[in-house]
Amino acid sequence: MDNEISLNEKLNTYFAGRVVRKDLTKKIKEGANVPIYVLEYLLGMYCATDDEDSINDGVERVKKILSDNFVRPDEAEKIKSKIKELGQYTVIDNITVKLNEKKDIYEAEFSNLGLKGVLISSHYVKDYEKLLGGGIWCILKMNYFYDEEIRDVSPFNIGNLTPIQMPNLDLEEIFTGRNQFTKDEWIDVLLRSVGMEPTQLEYKVKWHLLTRMIPLVENNYNLCELGPRGTGKSHIYKEISPNSILVSGGQTTVANLFYNMASRQIGLVGLWDCVAFDEVAGITFKDKDGIQIMKDYMASGSFARGREQKAASASMVFVGNINQSVDVLLKTSHLFDPFPDAMAYDSAFFDRVHFYLPGWEIPKYRPEFFTNEYGFITDYLAEFFREMRKRNFSDAMDKYFNLGNNLNQRDVIAVRRTVSGMVKLIYPNGEYTKENIEEILQYALVGRRRVKEQLKKIGGMEFYDVHFSYIDKENFNEEFVSVPEQGGGKLIPEGTGKPGHIYVVGHGQTGMIGTFKIETEVVPGSGKFERTGLGSNRETKESINIAYNYFRANKKNISGTISTHDFDYLMHVQDLQGIGVTSELSLAAFIGMCSGALKKPIQSQMVILGTMSIGGTITKVQELADTLQVCFDAGAKKILLPMASAVDIGTIPPELFAKFQISFYQSPEDAVFKALGVE
Template sequence: MELLSEENSIDLDKKLNSYFAGRVVRKDLTKLIKEGANVPVYVLEYLLGMYAATDDEESISEGVERVKKILADNFVRPDEAEKIKSRIREQGQYTIIDKVNVTLNAKIDTYEAEFSNLGLKGVPISANYVKEFDKLLAGGIWCILKMDYFYDEEVKNMNPFSISSLKPIQMPNMDLNEVFEGRKNFTKQEWIDILIRSTGMESTQLEDRVKWHLLLRLVPLVENNFNACELGPRGTGKSHVYKEISPNSILVSGGQSTVANLFYNMSTKKIGLVGMWDVVAFDEVAGIRFKDKDGIQIMKDYMASGSFARGKEEKNASASMIFVGNINQSLDSLIKTSHLFAPFPEEMANDSAFFDRMHYYIPGWEIPKMRPEFFTDKYGFIVDYLAEFFREMRKRSFADSIDKYFKLGNNLNQRDVIAVRKTVSGLVKLIFPHGEYTKEDIEEILAFALEGRRRVKEQLKKIGGMEFYDINFSYIDKESMQEEYVSVPEQGGGKLIPEGLGRPGHVYTVGHGNSGMIGVYKLENQVVSGTGKFEKSGIASHRGAKESLDTAFRYFTANCKSISGSISTKTKDYLMHISDLQGIGLTDALAIAELIGLCSGALEKPVQESMVVLGNMTVGGTISKVEEFANMLQVCVDAGAKKVLIPASSVVDLQTVPPELLIKVQPIFYSDPIDSVFKALGVS
């Protein structure tokens, strides 16, 4: 995609005003007023759409002044609440803009409104408004209201404030055909730029991939039950879309949540946020906590099926679930030492079943931090018009749009297929709502859909092992039958085991850590003049690791002459440091690797390049069996190993290893400890 020139931008503004007259607004006006008024973007643009939806400069400035006046006179600032209440009383009736939340007072059978900024509670509100706008009951909505004041001293406990008219700040109606017909006048590139500008960003300043990531943030708004996460640095606008762009999404700030609030309240028999909103976004995932023990289980159930069981019945809802949060360490170290879901709270972070329900992982680290030049001063849709267009598109599906041209590769299981189809459907709804697209268009979308799901799968493999082995995602062209594989950019470099020869005495091993997970460890041995001492560092108080290393040294001193007559154990000291490269706790299967490290250091001969040593032994030299062989081999390959030194007893386990994994590594078998040394050092 080429960047728009300034001239093209002006042409695009003219086209937009021509085909969507009255539906667009200049986005710098929003920014201009937004900085002085703490109201959501859709409130502002609703007003700008009423008074400044034109490209005539004079009319625009008049409209902006009018909007400023309305906000100055009618928007309730919390610190001026008493002044506004007084104005309502003194004038008898007054128009205000505020966020209204409604509850049912069952004792007196009346609906009562609570005003967010005005601070009023218990204001009676007509049931008609509640029936028409049910979101008043779930979190509240911004409205323009006419407030009346009448104090009757004869009636006790009566609230003198009342609502004579209420109008939600939303589009009154939506004609989808208007969008479909209008869309036909724009190219794909122009339409993408319009969508991005409608969210307030300037597309000419953004790279290609970043545009797609910004579009993917919008997919939950057009696709039912779409689960996604975006983790990345601070200041990249992760939560902006869900907070400001649509009145149909709610941002749940990090912290405690309850099943009653989110899903279903058993005592009031009311459905929670997932039934009231199109998108429920969780800000700061690290802080998510459930008061209820079964909270995460119910969330998993809902994310998988769009339904959840509470009490005797099963409830359905269509809200998409989005998780946004910060990655505080560098991406490289996170990929090397952990997984990309690590910022989630502990009870979720190692739950592969929870993350398997994610349809897409947006790589937040690829989106630049927001700077002034990234905000647009060009035209875009009034966000409320955009939000209603998105909402209407939720009723349609383009999940089958890939079937005409492509089929998915055999590494995708049912969950992967659902995830990819949902993402494709969402992107087609955004870019080609009128349903007119080419094979190349679908191929581009499909590649992005596969990448986002594969990013999820790559992390699942790290958390759950062989169960999630199939990550080589691909699609097949039905015409040419050619298969294309889709990779994930960040998996490319940054391997734990570097290519090329290491230093003498350095050796890598893979084993079960004390957490039960399989980890990668580096042993660094150094040989200096001394009296035959063996000093160890990096093991802290790990008894199993210490015993395994001592076993290796005892075997080394007893058998070194069988390896080489030049090795001296009496005139040298042997220093060893171990690094737990993935931070999962030390393993106690270190004896073979350390024996090789000691011999490598003593002979000043490095271990073969990109090699990992598997296996353990007793002090008598008996080799023990490698547990979970296929998983161990998977970890070796992920770490960057090209060769793996394996006990001969594991030959039978080769049949448990998928062929695609086996071809990535050269297995070298050893029969006893001394044989392992010769083969590791490449000595015949």
């Protein structure tokens, strides 16, 4: 509790008038449908004190202002009547402005009040450009004047308009104040400022929640977060920052998002610091070139429309739900699977994502996760974030570390931007140690590697270099990072398997390369052969029949003890990654029958590659490099490869080839002996 007192006291001492007790926000928020930054703007005006009586008075005043002046859509007519009867009335509403070029005037539209075509002075538009794009919350004095002579102008007009945002911010105040807090205290302050209670959260979760803030402090930062429902993925972009806009799932247009060629106005990316897409599964563009322009913008921060090249600094955030467990998704598809089909297999689009935030590592929000302690007024926090966009810490790591050789230019940019964003949040005054930067660098590398691992599944060999590392400039030690969900849980376990159990990697019915397991049981019987797990694919059944017929004709070449009369052979094929059973099973099935009949297991962590014809002719492996990459991801250490594939070894990256112990075989019988370790 001492820590609680000290943190609250520190905030009130070093940031007096800039903090608010978050339980007040919570109490009023539950009864008023206004964004948090609107609420806290008012609380900051009337409750910036730690005197309980003054706070209570302030809360009552804020409640009264909201009940009297905040326009609820169902009470719009009542408020309009008040403005008319009183001649002047103060309202709180969301205002959007459009230029009426036919009349050469600006007209305001009120979101809740439902008014359109209200004349607004051009100086407001110049001072607050955001009025033109998506609208902002304002406190306004509204006047009413009806003139019978002028029929086509609204009798409502705006006497005075104040955006509900802080007018100015002294960054030095934040830098000086930051010196009074430890790293962990400052992280807790940031989390409390967005309403979370850090004492209830694991350290790793705190970092994930901080990452959600990076698009607000870093220009042109592309973040993706997919995870279960109820973890607050879009909350910060909708409620916390008045500088970000949440585009709810569904159709959008290039004109709305980037540039409207008819009105010659820039879209959302030019007006907001952050454009977040909620429910990525629903993203569609009416324009055919929409995704292409988005890719161009995500890579370079600029885009071409017509003859013009436009630049903007808005960050892009993609949030959505994963409906299956991550394990299932990793085995059957990839972690970008929830995106719409137009994007889901577009590796170039996802290559532009700087960080993949694992939403499944954030717990579902419960009441105790929301704080009752002090944090920055949301608006103060938002302005601090906004000012930090003008600074750059992407070279913060260069003093201490180099990046490993598996990172290409896009990977380097992604990692640098994440490092820069985290430094802006945690060490805005630029005071940090080597250990501080190493912690951030490791985290940044993991988030980008998660993207790269999925790209490898979508795009194959083009993205094989996923073994990210960084090198300490002092002692030249190289540290590698791993992605938690990729580790463990390998499809091919360590240790020797059962006789008759074989792993194969081949092309499934979908065309993707995947891992399959053949389980062969040999039991006393009358020579029956049963096959299960083959689905309805004729070619798959044919490949198993080739194996059984070859086995019956050539079993004596393997061992005189093998019998097909006194035993039943039961074979089951498992599609471990859900891509449709492969038809490349003939050789592996033959080895499986020999292994089961001889009761000898094949070598541990071995994968069988290659197929054979009914006469025993071996065919080479198609797409050998991609196939070996899938073997490696599945956990294989040993590969049985047809001699015919030796000519393709030049296509395999040396780093990948070196991961395996490879045995070549000439014939099906040779393959059996090598698989069983009988040379």
